[in-house]
Amino acid sequence: MKNKGLKYSSLLLLLLASGTALMAQESAKKISTPDAFDWVFHNIILLVGAAAIFGAVWAVIYLNSKILEIQKIKLLKEHGIEVMEEVKLLDKEPWWKRMYDKSWNLVPLEKEKDILLDHNYDGIQELDNVLPPWWVAMFYGCIIYGFAYLGYYHVWDIGLGSRAEYAVEMEYAEAQVAQFLSRQADQVDESNVEIITDESKLNLAEATYLANCAACHGQKGEGGIGPNMTDKYWINGGNVNDIFKTIKYGVPAKGMIAWKSQLRPSDMQNLASYILNMQGTNPPNGKEPQGELYEAKEEMGMK
Numbered sequence: 001m002k003n004k005g006l007k008y009s010s011l012l013l014l015l016l017a018s019g020t021a022l023m024a025q026e027s028a029k030k031i032s033t034p035d036a037f038d039w040v041f042h043n044i045i046l047l048v049g050a051a052a053i054f055g056a057v058w059a060v061i062y063l064n065s066k067i068l069e070i071q072k073i074k075l076l077k078e079h080g081i082e083v084m085e086e087v088k089l090l091d092k093e094p095w096w097k098r099m100y101d102k103s104w105n106l107v108p109l110e111k112e113k114d115i116l117l118d119h120n121y122d123g124i125q126e127l128d129n130v131l132p133p134w135w136v137a138m139f140y141g142c143i144i145y146g147f148a149y150l151g152y153y154h155v156w157d158i159g160l161g162s163r164a165e166y167a168v169e170m171e172y173a174e175a176q177v178a179q180f181l182s183r184q185a186d187q188v189d190e191s192n193v194e195i196i197t198d199e200s201k202l203n204l205a206e207a208t209y210l211a212n213c214a215a216c217h218g219q220k221g222e223g224g225i226g227p228n229m230t231d232k233y234w235i236n237g238g239n240v241n242d243i244f245k246t247i248k249y250g251v252p253a254k255g256m257i258a259w260k261s262q263l264r265p266s267d268m269q270n271l272a273s274y275i276l277n278m279q280g281t282n283p284p285n286g287k288e289p290q291g292e293l294y295e296a297k298e299e300m301g302m303k
């Protein structure tokens with residue numbers, strides 16, 4: 001029974017270990033550093049949680065095996081078979097008590113006189129106890145850790161120094177900020193769309209316009225199947241919100257498709273700005289005005 005419990009717990013340990021290793025890889029990829037210390041530092045709560053879960057599962061398995069053992073002994077006893085193990089099982093101190101005693105290695109009271117040193121100052125005497133094993137273990141552990149640390153960071157240069165680590169983290173944070181901002185840009189809708197003046201974004205919009213819109217609205221916005229974009233007349237409204245809305249939802253009944261499934265909100269914002277920039281450019285072959293006159297107010301500083 002005990003063996004089975006052991007088998008289960010080692011299986012669990014293996015699973016846990018491989019899971020942790022996988023996650024370590026994952027996060028290492030993210031911050032592009034193989035620094036295991038770092039990983040432990042960032043995931044300490046996860047590790048403690050995993051240890052607690054493992055401990056709980058182990059305790060249940062252990063308890064279960066003990067209960068079964070007692071049942072077995074009872075059963076054998078009923079059939080008149082005496083089991084020596086019973087004594088061992090019930091008399092044995094719990095493992096943690098044994099561990100605790102071992103970790104202190106104290107001399108029992110009745111044997112204390114054997115280690116009493118023979119000096120005596122005003123009745124104060126001294127016992128020649130050995131150093132507690134837990135203390136010694138920590139002492140050597142620290143030395144081993146020290147060497148491992150030295151090797152890891154300074155001899156083989158596997159771990160990143162503070163400066164490099166800072167740089168890596170800043171790079172990671174910058175990437176996250178950029179990701180966040182790009183997601184923010186895609187939060188744009190017809191209620192909060194703004195006119196973009198950024199040259200590079202307008203250039204992007206020009207490419208999108210020529211690829212998707214020029215066929216109907218003309219290379220220079222002069223109009224064709226679709227209306228002229230360079231005059232002050234608009235069928236569906238001429239401020240940036242209206243234009244964004246027309247691009248997004250289209251006017252399907254009149255041949256202007258909805259672009260919301262093909263263009264990202266930030267693209268449509270750029271396009272709306274690009275179109276507004278065409279105002280007053282007066283390209284040749286301009287289509288006659290359609291819709292109503294829309295006078296640009298101070299909200300757009302357009303030409």
Ligand code: HEC
Pocket residue numbers: 208209212213214215216217225226227233234235236237243246247251254255256257259271275290291
């Ligand atoms: C298949 C032809 C076609 C394509 C391609 C097209 N449009 Fe249109 N567009 C139209 C038509 C037709 C209208 C007029 C709709 C109406 O009468 O309400 C229009 C209207 C518009 C309007 C409103 C004009 C106004 O006077 O209110 C905007 C803005 C616009 N399109 C932008 C775009 C953008 C940006 C693209 C490219 C992403 C695009 N269109 C691609 C045909 C097209």
